[in-house]
Amino acid sequence: MPRPNKTVExxxxxxxxxxxxxxxxxxxxxxxxxxxxRCGVRENILYRLWPDKKAMFIAAIGYVYDQSVAIWARLLAxxxxxxxxxxxxxxxxxxHGEFGHYRIVFAGLNETDDPDIRAALADMYRRxxxxxxxxxxxxxxxxxRHAAPAAHTAAWAVVGLGTVANIARELELVSDAERxxxxxxxxxxxxxxxxxxx
Amino acid sequence: MPRPNKTVExxxxxxxxxxxxxxxxxxxxxxxxxxxxRCGVRENILYRLWPDKKAMFIAAIGYVYDQSVAIWARLLAxxxxxxxxxxxxxxxxxxHGEFGHYRIVFAGLNETDDPDIRAALADMYRRxxxxxxxxxxxxxxxxxRHAAPAAHTAAWAVVGLGTVANIARELELVSDAERxxxxxxxxxxxxxxxxxxx
DNA sequence: CGGTTGAGTAAGTATCTGCTTACAGTATTA
DNA sequence: TAATACTGTAAGCAGATACTTACTCAACCG
Numbered sequence: 001m002p003r004p005n006k007t008v009e010x011x012x013x014x015x016x017x018x019x020x021x022x023x024x025x026x027x028x029x030x031x032x033x034x035x036x037x038r039c040g041v042r043e044n045i046l047y048r049l050w051p052d053k054k055a056m057f058i059a060a061i062g063y064v065y066d067q068s069v070a071i072w073a074r075l076l077a078x079x080x081x082x083x084x085x086x087x088x089x090x091x092x093x094x095x096h097g098e099f100g101h102y103r104i105v106f107a108g109l110n111e112t113d114d115p116d117i118r119a120a121l122a123d124m125y126r127r128x129x130x131x132x133x134x135x136x137x138x139x140x141x142x143x144x145r146h147a148a149p150a151a152h153t154a155a156w157a158v159v160g161l162g163t164v165a166n167i168a169r170e171l172e173l174v175s176d177a178e179r180x181x182x183x184x185x186x187x188x189x190x191x192x193x194x195x196x197x198x
Numbered sequence: 199m200p201r202p203n204k205t206v207e208x209x210x211x212x213x214x215x216x217x218x219x220x221x222x223x224x225x226x227x228x229x230x231x232x233x234x235x236r237c238g239v240r241e242n243i244l245y246r247l248w249p250d251k252k253a254m255f256i257a258a259i260g261y262v263y264d265q266s267v268a269i270w271a272r273l274l275a276x277x278x279x280x281x282x283x284x285x286x287x288x289x290x291x292x293x294h295g296e297f298g299h300y301r302i303v304f305a306g307l308n309e310t311d312d313p314d315i316r317a318a319l320a321d322m323y324r325r326x327x328x329x330x331x332x333x334x335x336x337x338x339x340x341x342x343r344h345a346a347p348a349a350h351t352a353a354w355a356v357v358g359l360g361t362v363a364n365i366a367r368e369l370e371l372v373s374d375a376e377r378x379x380x381x382x383x384x385x386x387x388x389x390x391x392x393x394x395x396x
Numbered sequence: 397c398g399g400t401t402g403a404g405t406a407a408g409t410a411t412c413t414g415c416t417t418a419c420a421g422t423a424t425t426a
Numbered sequence: 427t428a429a430t431a432c433t434g435t436a437a438g439c440a441g442a443t444a445c446t447t448a449c450t451c452a453a454c455c456g
Contacts, residue, residue, distance in 0.1 A: 004454075005402070026308035028226030032444060042405065044446075053444065107367075109304045110224035113370055122369040129371070149383045155383045156372070157355075160362030164354055167303075167361070170310055171320040173327070174354070185347045186355045189387060203432075238434065242416075251414065301408055 010045045011059070012048050014039045018046075019060035019104065026107040027057055057108070065124045066105050071132070085139035088132075089187040092162060102166040129155050141189055148193030157190050201220065209247050209257075212237045216244075217258035223250045255306070259370070262302050263322045277322060283337035284328075287385040300345055300364040326338040327353050337389055346391030355388050 017039050021030050032053055036043040048054045075091055076084045108121045133155035140151065148154060165182060168174045174182070215237050219228050230251055234241040248254045273289055274282050276352045306319040331353035338349065346352060363380060372380070 007402090010201075010403095026226070028224070029308075031442080033442090043346055043404095043444085045404070047445065048403085049344035103307075106304045106307045109301070109365065109368065110227075110308055111224075118369065120370060125365065125369060125371055142315055149387060156362055156366065156380055157359055160360075162358075163261055163356055163357030163361050163365070166308065167323065168354065169306065171316065171323060173320060173323055182354055185351055186388070189347060189391075190384070205432095208433095229412080231412090240431095241414085243434070245415065246433085 014041075014046070014049065015059055015063050018056055019063045021100075022107055023058055023064070023103040026103075031149065032058075032077060046051055052114060057111075058116060059125055061108060061120045064101050065127065067123075068101055068128075069131075076135075082137075083139040083142050084193060085135040085191055088135055089191070090182055092183060095182045102163060103170075125159075130161055132158050135192060143192065148180075148190065154190040158187065161186055161190075201345075205247060209267070212239075212244070213261050214248065216254055220255055220305055221262070221299075221301040222260045223303075225309055252314060256314060258302060259306060259322055261317075262299050263325065266326075267329075273314045274353070281333075281340050282339040283333040283389055284383060287356075287381055288332055290381060297323045300361060301368075301389055323357075327357055330356050334389060341390065346388065352388040354384065359384055 006120065018035055020108065021035055021038050024030075025034070030044060032043050035056065054117060070073075071091075072088065076175055077085055078087070080087065080092070105121065105124075108117050111117045112121070112146040133151050135155050136158070149157070161183065165179050166172075171181060216233055219233055219236050222228075223232070230241050230244060234244055234256065237244065269289075270286065272287055276285070278285065280288070290371045298358065303319065303322075306315050310319075316326060331349050333358070334349040334352050338346070346357070359381065363372075365376050367377060
């Protein structure tokens with residue numbers, strides 16, 4: 001019984017390349033030929049790893065989420081005097097969307113009539129929002145809350161903040177400094193119910 | 199010299215249909231054949247009205263912006279005791295994104311390497327943000343401001359709020375009531391610097 | 397070592413897509 | 427009414443695209 005199956009390893013090896021392609025080009029413009037080119041293989045090899053192009057895309061969505069979670073986890077593991085939420089805000093204000101997290105979401109949002117992509121996307125968003133909500137709740141337990149909206153609500157607003165920050169960055173509508181200011185000011189307002197600088 | 203040129207009228211007549219198609223399907227999936235079908239004409243007729251598919255899309259972006267502005271203008275013309283910003287927030291909390299405003303933006307964001315689409319999109323976003331900023335400033339002049347972020351900053355946050363509200367709606371992640379609550383709570387927090395319900 | 401099976405190459409196919417061309421009909425004005 | 431510019435129809439083209447097929451090679455384990 002010869003040659004062990006390396007499908008799983010190969011998938012893991014190519015997935016970052018695939019995800020990056022989808023993030024850069026969107027769903028439609030990412031042709032299977034282009035994917036193969038970037039991966040340095042032929043098309044049919046991709047088709048042995050995933051049943052079709054859609055599956056490649058859904059795998060990419062999952063990868064992007066895992067990637068973000070891994071970064072956050074590293075961030076949260078560090079013990080500092082700032083709360084987790086504070087550290088997350090500080091981090092995102094500087095490195096937000098560097099990998100192209102949101103671009104893949106936008107690509108997916110253009111395919112929302114496909115039930116599988118839609119489900120993958122909804123699942124990702126739900127987890128994302130829930131994660132943020134937990135951090136906000138933890139922050140408040142530690143630091144108190146003045147007159148801020150409920151953690152659930154605030155979490156959605158933070159996600160929105162991240163989204164618009166990324167769009168503005170993509171379209172070069174705000175400078176890095178402005179984006180950072182946006183995050184810290186509104187972020188804190190949502191966290192604690194008052195704005196620091198004013 | 200026979201038959202007056204009706205190109206302008208025809209464009210105006212078909213543009214809503216074109217815009218809706220792009221909003222529903224995105225850029226790539228909206229084929230010129232599909233556009234022609236929905237418009238009830240042949241493809242080459244569209245090509246007499248616009249030089250290429252890209253021009254149709256850019257026209258659609260403009261249309262969507264004009265549409266929003268028209269709705270807001272009607273809203274602002276009414277003289278009521280609520281400030282313009284309050285009325286805008288109240289309106290958006292209920293009808294937000296009904297036409298598909300954001301879907302066309304997402305479609306465009308997938309083509310951000312095309313300089314023309316990118317410019318059209320950036321222009322629209324800039325106007326959008328500026329409009330919101332003016333309303334916020336006007337509101338504060340009338341009602342005062344407690345400890346809220348600068349109008350410029352708050353305006354970006356409001357745009358982000360609108361964006362995430364639309365995504366969440368699209369993916370059925372929040373109920374209409376929740377979305378409305380999100381708008382009124384965070385909206386007021388951004389406007390005036392304190393949350394009403396807490 | 398030898399055969400089974402996974403990994404790679406190359407070429408192809410049916411369909412679609414943006415866009416064009418050639419031509420016929422018709423409304424308008426001089 | 428006659429010339430003409432506009433409006434519509436039908437067909438098609440070159441290139442792209444998702445996915446497949448047929449085949450070769452070599453790695454592995456008994």
